[in-house]
Amino acid sequence: MSTNATVTADLTALDPQELREHLTRADAGVLVAVLVQLTGDASAVDRFADRISFVPDPPEQAGVTDPETLETLVGEVIDALSAPRPQDAPAFDDADLFARIAPLALGTAVAPEYVELLLEQGGFHPSQPVLPRTAALPTDFKVVIVGAGMAGMAAALECAAAGIDYEIFDRNDEVGGTWYTAVYPGIGVDTPSAYYSLSRDINAAWSSYYPQGAEYQKYLEAVAHKNGLREHVRFGTEVEALWWDDERNQWQVHAVGPDGARDVSYANVVIPAAGYLNRPRWPDLPGRSSFDGVSVHSAEWDPDLDLNGKRVAIIGAGCTAVQIVDACVDDVEHLTVFQRQPHWVAPRKRLSDDVPDHRRWLNAHIPFYANWNRLKSFWGTADNNHPVILRDPEWAADHLSISPANDVLLQMCLDYIDRVFGAGSELAKKVTPDFAPYGKRIIRDPGGYYAALAKAHVDVEADEPARVNERGIVTQDGRQIDLDVIIYATGYHLDFLSTIDIRGRKGLRLSEVWGNSPSAYRGGMVPGFPNMFISSAPNYSPGHGAGHNFGVEVMVHYVMECLQLMAQRDAATIEVTPEACEGYVRQIDDAMANTVWCHTPTAHTYYRSGGGRIVTAFPFRLIDVWQSHRTPIEEDLNLR
Structure with missing residues (x-):
């Protein structure tokens, strides 16, 4: 030491x-x-x-x-x-x-293979460079980061540490991303707070093991203040397009500012860090606009909305709906929960x-x-949990769960259902999924969700509404439910940068390359799009443990290594070859074939793209992802 x-x-x-x-x-x-x-x-x-x-x-x-x-x-x-x-x-x-x-x-x-990873994840030292820092990028080299949420801030911190000029574009008026924009009651995350931070800036002052969103936002604001990030942010500025300029070997950044004025700036490297769940998804319900009461999407919550004494319906049964129900059940006069499909819900393990x-x-x-x-929070939710998502064919042949490890979680959730609702009750049947745990993202009960569903003034409809009218909602079997407020907790469109016009070499459009099945190489690299590293790239989210911040920090380390390789080779551009990208994606898909997401066809999940491919989670152990991103494989890349 x-x-x-x-x-x-x-x-x-x-x-x-x-x-x-x-x-x-x-x-x-x-x-x-x-x-x-x-x-x-x-x-x-x-x-x-x-x-x-x-x-x-x-x-x-x-x-x-x-x-x-x-x-x-x-x-x-x-x-x-x-x-x-x-x-x-x-x-x-x-x-x-x-x-x-x-x-x-x-x-x-x-195991010895985890030691360096743990040193980094514990914040005992920053991510260690692998390539020798023996060459420097040009003095006018610039990185543009799109988005000032956790991913964008992590990229900014690494650029600053490496002495690389950077600028962040964010459409909001403050850092924080989701934690700044999403303010619905009960908002939180199911990653333990002790871990849900950047390893460069560990927060020692969390008030809760699973705090409300405002506390996460306060943390990110403090990180920005401590590190002078706001000086590098163009707030209220939305990036509309990123176009590669072959003559300059740079990206054109087309943006519209807070005054509506548009301008074009240039960057050697762009890091889109805007996430893939940004645009609220409203259901296609007949008569939705005819309701005379208040309609609100959870992603566009009105902080002045008062639910006290109101007749409320919430459409959705995912994490957002669970948090809202838990937070508001004792305020409303009556609550109706419409669930298209139940989720597995794990009990809170502390009083x-x-x-x-x-x-x-x-x-x-x-x-x-x-x-x-x-x-400890990282280790407790890390690779010891990996077997939960892996299918054991012999076990899965005659069980709803896909493996003995997966069954431990299933039995825990079933026991929770029985304890709250009574084994075999109608309500127990309504909330019991027909697929293995992790087929959809598992939900942690904030403490009062299941208890809320059992209250006398709460009804659970095990179906979507048939239609909306001026008075409220009509159920599938024709019943009229009169309402004052309808809450749409129906999630987001899975965008993967589809809201930005991204064009690579020779005008190649990223939206056309990806179609309805996006994929990428290490570091979020895509052939035909040089010097672009997509932070929230396809198959970059841990599916079995850790948290969003893990994938973010692994990706950012890889980007810094790629920039150092550019400096050593005196290269203006770095780009993955089509063959290397195809091979990498094939490895992901081959490993994914043995996971729960490919063997729970009845589970409706945003993990799966319109083309049927699992596009959000990665199927590997955390240590495998971390090790595979320590340094670039030069033969997979074109450097010019």
Whole structure:
């Protein structure tokens, strides 16, 4: 372990009794890891390892030990905090040392292939360059990033770290992307908050294990402020077109500003980071515009909308609908839930999602503690979960689930249904899917969704509405439901940049290349579109664990490696060959053929394109994706 500087912990600012009290409630395995980092002495692993066991603390394993051992450990940590220690941004040079610490901190064995990945995901050091940084890009080299959400901000941070000039275009007035625009009641994400951050900027202050959207937005705003990102953003500016200019070897960026004026600027590289779920999808319901009450799409929520005492219908049963129902059920007079198809819903595993005060205190005051919390949240939802999406043909032949691992999740969800609604009840039948878990994105109950469906003033319609009229909704069997508000939680169009006019070499249109089955190579590269790296590219989202931020950071690392390769080869353009792209996509499709998404034909899911191909998730382990994006394969690329 190396340190760039040493500082002395200011224990005078902390109440000694409070310090000791909080440390005695800490995760014992993490405390050992912290102790080793503070002292540089790995002997603590040998002294404490056999006295620490692990108990489930979803999604992690919590380290526990006997009071006497804990008292000794706490005392050593306090002594280490009082001595000169590494600065708060931890730096590891010794991967072998980390490999000794990690199993004790994480509560499970750690295969050697994961060590470098874990160092990065824990924020212990930034993504490490693979190609030597022996050449520089031209001084006027510029990257344009489309979108200031998490993906665009991650790309911007890496450009800044590499000393590359960049500019972000965003149609909104603030950073944040989805977290800025989506404000419906109960909005959140099912990725644990401790992990749902950028590894360069770990947030130690989450109030909840699964916070509301406003807290995520606040985090992203803080990242932008801390790193001076807003100075590089053109807010209120929408990119309408990206056209490759063969003469300049640059991209034309056609944009319209807040005053409606259009202009064209140029960039050597473009990174579209706008996501693929941006445009609200309204259902094609007869009479939808005739309703005399309030109609609102969840993606265009009116913050002034008051649901108190209203007769409300919500159309949809996905994650958004679940969150809205959970948040609003006690406000409305009556609620009708229209579900086209039920989802598998996993129970909340804690009595409360609030992060305990002692854990927040430890994250804030104990060096490295928040890093390990982030890493434990990642590890608890990482590749140990990969078998859940893989089909076991022998098992699947006579089970609804596709494998023994998948069946564990199915049985947990079925048990939850039975506990809330009663085994065999009509309501239980309505909410039970006919496909294996993960066939559609599994939903985490925020805490009160299933309970809400069982309330006396809530009805569940196991079908879509037949039509809408001025009074409300007519059901498939002809019943009239009078309403004050209709909420459309019907998702988004799967756009994959279809709202931007993107033209590559010789005017080749990306929309025509992709048709209804988009695909891409590593780094979101597409043949015929040089110097373009699509952040939210096809097959770039983890389907079995981690979170959106994992795919984002893997992709951005790969982009930086490609730019360094351009510098080393003095190349103006970099482009994947058609053969390499086809081979890469074939690998994805071959692996995908053995996943749950290809063996649950009854599941209606946005994972599947109009052409039937699974286009959002990747079928591989996280470690496989991470390793395959460490550095470009030069023979797959044309550099000119």
